[in-house]
Amino acid sequence: MKNTLEWVNVVLGGWLFISPWVFGFTGHAGAAWTAWIIGAVVVILALWAMTDQGTWEDWINALAAAVGFFSPWFVGYTTLTAAAWNMWVIALAIFVVALWAAYSPTKTATA
Numbered sequence: 730m731k732n733t734l735e736w737v738n739v740v741l742g743g744w745l746f747i748s749p750w751v752f753g754f755t756g757h758a759g760a761a762w763t764a765w766i767i768g769a770v771v772v773i774l775a776l777w778a779m780t781d782q783g784t785w786e787d788w789i790n791a792l793a794a795a796v797g798f799f800s801p802w803f804v805g806y807t808t809l810t811a812a813a814w815n816m817w818v819i820a821l822a823i824f825v826v827a828l829w830a831a832y833s834p835t836k837t838a839t840a
Contacts, residue, residue, distance in 0.1 A: 730833050731778075732779050734829055734830035735779045735830060736779075737826050738827060738830070739772050741771065741822055741823050742772035743772055744768070744819060745764050745771065745797070745816070745819050745820075745823075746768030746769055748819075749812070752811040752815060753811075757812065760806040763800045763804055763806075767793050767794070767800070767816075770789070771790050771823055774789055774790050784830075784831040787828070791827040794823035794824035797816055797823070798817060798821060800816060801813040801816055801817065
C-alpha cells in the first residue's frame with residue numbers, strides 16, 4: 730500500500746511541476762517557481778521513499794505540501810485563480826497522501 734501512495738504523490742508532484750505550463754502562469758515567477766520547487770521536492774522524495782524503509786520522506790513531503798498550501802498568500806499570487814487553486818487542491822492532496830503513507834506499514838505480513 731505504501732508504494733501505491735508514493736506513486737500517487739509522484740503523479741501529484743509531477744502535475745504540480747508541469748502546471749505552470751498547462752495553466753499558463755510561467756510569467757509569474759513566484760507562482761511558477763513555487764510549483765516547480767514543491768513539485769520537484771515531492772517527486773524526488775516520493776521516489777526515494779519507495780526504496781527506503783523510513784518515513785522521513787513522507788514527513789518532509791507533508792511539510793512541503795503545507796508550505797505549498799500557504800504559498801499563494803506568502804508569495805502573493807492569490808489573484809492568479811488557476812495557479813492558486815491548483816496549489817491549494819494539489820498541496821492538500823499531497824499532504825493527506827504523505828501522512829497516509831507515513832502511517833502505512835512498509836511491509837505486508839506473509840504467511
